[in-house]
Amino acid sequence: MERIALMLASGLLGLFFLALLAAARLQGINVPPCLPPEVKPFSEGRVDTLPDGRRQVFYVARMWRFEPEVVEVPVGKPIDVFLSAADVTHGLYVSWTNVNLMAIPGAVNAYTFRLEKPGVYPIICHEYCGSAHQNMVAYLVAK
Template sequence: MTTKEQHGWIDPYEKIWITVAIVVLVGMVAALTVASVAFGIQVPVPEKRVDPNSIAQDANSPFSEPGLRELGNGKYEAYLVGQTWNWNPKEITVPVGSTVTFFITSKDVMHGFMIWNTNLNIMVIPGEVSRVTITFEKPGEYPYICNEYCGIGHQTMAGKVIVE
C-alpha cells in the first residue's frame, strides 16, 4: 500500500474538479431560486387532466367549444385544442395590454405550443391541460405554431393572436 491509499488521499486535480462541480451545482440552484422567487418565473405545470377521447362531447368542458372568453378588466382565458395538424381556434383577437391565460390540451399526440416574438413555449400532452399566462403589450400579429414534430402535417399546425 502506498501512503496515498493508507491516508485516503484525493489527487489535487480531483479536488479541484470536485470543487468546480459543487460550485456549479450551488450556482444553478441559486439561479433557479432567484428566478422563481425574485422574478416570479414559474415552470409551467399541468393544470388538470382530461379525457382526450371525450373533450368535444363533454358539455361541461370548456374545450367542447374552444375559444376566447373575456373575464373583465383586460383579462381573458383562451381554450385551445391541438389535433391532427390543427389548432382550434386558429385565430384569437384581444386588445393591447390584455392578459391572456391559455389553457391548452391535445386530442391525439404530443404537441408544442409557441407564440413567436414572446417567451411563451409549452408542451401540450394528450390528457393534460397546460396553462400559461402572457400579457400582450404591443399591437400586431403573434403567430402561434406547434414546435414539437407531430406527424406528416406538422408544418400546417399554426394560428395567430391578433392584438389590436
C-alpha cells in the first residue's frame, strides 16, 4: 500500500513538472532571464523604440514611484521591460499579466511580453519598500 501511494504521488508530481517545462518551452511562459553582469544598473527611466518598432521600457523603481510613470505601448507587439532599483528592493507587477518582477538594488531584471487587449494596466509595487509603499503605482496604456 505505502509503495503504491508513494509511486502515485511521485508520478503525479513528475507529470506536473513536465507540464511546467512544456509551458516554458512551447508557450514561452518563463521566469526572468539572467542578464550578463556587464549590464549595469541605470538610474533614469526611459522608453526606447528600436528600428524595427519594438518597444523597450527602462523602469527605475525608487521610494515611492516608478519612472516613467505612464507609458503607451502598442497592442499585440512584443515589449521588453528592464528594471532597476534606485534605492531599496521593490516589486513590479503588471495587473492581469505574467509580468511579475523583483527590482533588486545592484542588478537589472528583464522580461518580454505582449498586451493583447487595449486598456489601462496598473503596475503595482508588490514588495514592501518603506512607509509609502502602498502609493507606488504606475500605468501601462495599451493602444
